Amino acid sequence: MGIDLPVIWFVIIIFATLMYIVMDGFDLGIGILFFMTRDRSARDQMVNSVAPVWDGNETWLVLGGAALFGAFPLAYSVIIDALSTPLTLMLFALIFRGVAFEFRFKATLAHRPFWDRAFMLGSLAATFCQGVVVGAFIQGFPVTGRRFAGAAFDWLTPFCLFCGLGLMAAYALLGCTWLIMKTEQDLQRHMYRLAKPLLLALLAAIAVISLWTPLAHPAIARRWFALPNLFYFLPVPLLVLLCAGWLWRGIGRRADFSPFMMTLILVFLGFTGLGISIWPNIIPPAIDIRAASAPAQSQGFMLVGALLIxxxxxxxxxxxxxVFRGKINPHEGYH
Incomplete structure (x- = not known):
């Protein structure tokens, strides 16, 4: 049996995307949590908790985009054409946020509020645009021949906008539980107070999207609810409820580590639900990974590099x- 290169590359892209969502998710979430934290010292601690690692988080975004371009060029061209506006806004927001991250430490006290607002707005905009992109994927792309056949603003729908809000809740909870794990005293207590409302907001978003998606897309409804698929996929929502209960309990008993791990699992389960809904299509609703894949020679050549990098x-x-594990010291930081 030969190597199934399209499946291997699909797995690589999914893995890179998930790593990006997990790793950049909590540091984008910290920017969102700035809206709920006014104390300057607390904000410094929040940023210091991710300062040693945040630069490397976007590596996975670059890897996923490059892999999509090389392994599935049709999917790349359709997605870039269909989502050029939200993707461009996301990139500008990430750049603006990165500049603010660096400048806020060097700014005078008079200019610090400006860079704090820039960091907040950049984080918020990048997260919202990523959620819109996820919603557009679920919604699907019209394709004629090998070209995107829709309009420039097909993504501007209530469903996609709601997905943007849902991802904001997910990233904020990731950032909140990360800070629970990394901080102590007043800031940690503040994060414990925020964690339960953020969890409820995320669960509400998951519930609405889980109902909205099959109602709007009969093919996805058949994927989830037709027998025997219903029995195969039933563990996903059950595990969501189990993890949410464990997370709620961990917050209540002031656990340090388990809230963050449970939030990671919740995000993974949400991503799994998305994968179940669209598989095996890489351009929903009708173009699968084999129809969109590059020649086997190209995918094989790229795979050698991927296995090294x-x-x-x-x-x-x-x-x-x-190296930077453990609690942060509030008296030390990024300069």
Whole structure:
């Protein structure tokens, strides 16, 4: 049996996307939480908790985009054409946010509020645009021949906008539980107070999207609810409820580590639900991974490079998080 290159590359892209959502999710969430934290010292601690690792988080976004371009060029061209506006806004927001991240430490006290607002708005806009992109994927793209056949603002729908709000809740909860794990005293207590409302907001968003999606897309409804699929996929919502209950309990008993891990699992389960809904299509609703894939020679050549670079990324990512593990010192920070 030969190597199934389209499936391998699909897995690589999904893995890179998930790593980006997890790793950049909590640091975007910290920017969103600035709206709920006014104390300057607390904000400094929040940023210091991610300062040693945040630069490497976008590596996974670059890897996923490059892999999509090389392995599934049709999907790349359709997605870029269909989502050029939200993707461009997301990139500008990430750049603006990165500049604000660096400048807020060097700014005078008079200018610090400006860069704080820039960091907040950049984080908020980048997260919202990513959620809109997820919603547009679920919604699907009209394709004629090998070209996007829709309009420039097909993504501007209530469903996509609601997905943007839902991802904001997910990232804010990731950032909140990250800070619970990394901080102590007043800031940690503040995050415990925010965690339960953010969890309820995320669960509400998951419930609405889970109902809205099959009602709007009969093919997705059949995927989830037709027998025997219903029995195969039933563990996903059950695990969501179980993890949410465990997370609620962890917040209540003031656990340090388990809230963040449960939030990661919730995000993973949400991503799994998305994968179940669209598989095996890489351009929903009708173009699958084989129809969109590049020639086998191209995918095989790229795979050699990927097998070399991905372990390197994983090693330096693990090492950076290992070196900066544990609680942050509020009297030390990024300069």
């Amino acid at each position: 991905i372990p390197v990324i994983l090693v330096y990512t693990f090492w950076s998080y290992f």
